[in-house]
Amino acid sequence: MNTATGLNTTTAPRPGTAIGRLDSPLASRIRRTEHGYTGVEATDEWADEIRRLADLRDAVILAHNYQVPEIQDIAHHVGDSLALSRIAAGAEQSTIVFCGVHFMAETAKILSPDKTVLIPDEAAGCSLADSITAEQLAEWKSEHPDAVVVSYVNTTAAVKELTDICCTSSNAVDVVESIDPAREVLFLPDQFLGAHVRRKTRRDNVLVWAGECHVHAAINGDQLEDQARRHPGADLYVHPECGCATSALYLAEEGAVPADNVKILSTGGMVDAARASGASQVLVATEVGMIHQLRKAAPEIDFMPVNADASCPYMKMITPAALLRALVEGADEVHVDPATAAAARGSVERMIAIGNPGSGE
Template structure:
């Protein structure tokens, strides 16, 4: 293990490379990365890096976003099969048809989409800034929000905006909606509950909290929002409703606290596809480059730049 870590670090220096890892990556990848974060944070790092090579340890749409933001960099993904169930719920043709049904509407696309979908959008958002982006759009404008219906319902509820919402979902977060929170509350009565807005339970908890329990200890956050909350919280017990990969980072930040996933089965198999061996091979041979065609990249850069300007 130490040998491959040493080789990755050597290659990184030799090639002037930076390793970006999402919060859902396996612990070994998070530990060797230069930056670990959510989609927004990693996009910001990709935009400002001085590295010649960006190795994106995440899923394919994230590497595409880095390629769009930094067209002069070589962007690598250690496993090109690392896709996203949410991103696959809509393609550019479907979006174009939807736009024709709602002429003049503003298209707000979650960053969990393909480059082609971004190119047909007006704004991109992440779970960190979706509310702020929607609030920045004139109230008289109709909004088409895609593809995650749970994040869309959450944003609509917080902002009070009447939005058309695409019927997509992350297969991991959607399953969390089936969790019995009464049971979780009984097991951890003193815990803070941190819930990702992509979860099937997020809107129900926020709008119909009395169906579950007193929501005073429930907080809806992006993954980076969870990180920041734990840093500042005095609590010593947290129940986490998102992909379990984030627990590794939380434990590193505040090891004296206890962390419990709402479900041990909240695992994204795509996020777990990248290993140290694949990272090493990708960096060694500079293989699996992700390069968005310039015509698409130019159009997609507009909504991404708007996203990055609203934080």
Template sequence: MAQKLSPLASPLLDKVTEGPTGWTGVEADEEWAAEVRRLAAERNAVILAHNYQLPEIQDIAHFTGDSLGLSRIAADTDADVIIFCGVHFMAESAKILSPEKTVIIPDERAGCSLADSITAEQLAEWKAEHPDALVVSYVNTTADVKALTDVCCTSSNAVDIVKSLPADREILFNPDQFLGAHVKRETGRDNIRIWAGECHVHAGISGPDLVAKTEEHPGADLYIHPECGCANSAIYLAGEGLVDEERVHMLSTGQMLDEAKNQQTGTVLVATEIGMLHQLRQTAPEIDFEPVNERASCSYMKMITPAALLRALALGVDEVDVPKETADAARESLERMIAVGQSGLGE
């Protein structure tokens, strides 16, 4: 059983205040960083930060990356406590893979518009309408949805997962319609039904945004996350010869970092949440990474502030739990994905 945490004293805790958009009052200075490290050591806690987090949160974390990859890393550590700086479904995934550890999210209000776009009740109804279909769910879903899923996928392995399934079985793909369209295009399967969900941030990175940026930087490479509303526009630009096809890369956030290590050109246009730019610029500082839409910022991700992280560590609050029956079923859907052999370390 996971331990219940007792509060720890911290000289900075009195400065933490609750505002309309989250916890504030503490700056990410050296005093804060030292206190975060002290509290984490006292709790035997590992701090995980998703690539879309604030730069100062990414920098203080023990590990930064994609949510599923982080959850798998944390499961292999000897930490008693996982502090997941991300959104709620990510902390749930960490709990599913580490049921014996205490999992904390620094602000339990940090939700996800994509995960919220399908509920377990809606999926159950959809399954009832298509009883012979197999359910493929993106990892950006709640634990309740994963528990009703045959096999999970990430954006990096979604195509391989669907290809691994029997060709004569109908697929119910959820919840992201843009990733689903990408999978349908790449697999050529016409028996895929796609849920009409979306991440509001990625959906807002539009075709016109991409066209305008490519006109400004005609020789740039494009890193396009499959969740983006501009994904089809990128394919169109390549097909029309307006952008060299070799410059268009459909990538998960983890794959973007891998691609950046080998990047040769001077400018790369990045279509995903702008928090990703911090890791890309650290990975390849000589490359000019430019956002396709500089307003593509997730307010939920940015709720994990320096004050929220300090508060979570000191007070041990906002614990995330998943009922055992749900966690066991959800874990099976993740394990089936990993068994395919293309485990895909995240969104």
């Protein structure tokens, strides 16, 4: 063991590679259960140890907006997945620890192929990304050989490999509008974001895959209408993946809610809107982890979830114990086949080239 660094290794680590196990007095408390990694609480001792281990591992810690508050607060950067991946690509650290779900860590690896990318629990998946496979997309493309494939960033690397242009929820409309109006578009995988794109572009040649995020889909119009009645005058921040997005626009059209109060926004867009808002109350239709960042951005505003039970179990698999384990063990490392990564990176670069890089999902 190298006593100067605390590493259980006799050779110096190569940049961008795992560096072996690190010693930590908290490591013995970590327990693996059927629900994930437990046994370690987010105490001050834990926070100090996370920072120490991150420095030893030369790691930058990224946390998605839907993570639990303790993980958001310890991270070097918090945001949506694409923005975080782009930050990581420019970071000086050789290791990226992505506190999010698996496709997000894949995207970080795609944009930083020479860096080590770790996800604290590789079982943290995504119901939306899982709603279409590369095989299903290949078959869909074969049925529409002249179509342009537009994939939301919330997809696997294998799907991005077969994609012409990626998009985010904030730039999906711009991406589709950049495509020749005569060309058919295959939009995937989120049906609610796809419906939003069709509505905004008024193109009937946008074919939409019937996928969904099970958390966002469960935030429905009845819940939104009920909360809007309970809180008249409140602004509505609605993520376009939500099942209630159409209902929000309907409420505005019918005059039940002032049209200026309804904002269809990405997670990054919600933070920007909160900082610029003069509202006293805001109803938020997205995963409940977002509330933490909104309250930090604008503590004077009363942010309320439309559905307080809209919590993603996969996001919440990134526990304090899981993050500690990732830094101690150098686990779980995310790999993307180089050819797949190169093709997928091209679909992201083509998105950026249209002039609106997007703020993420």
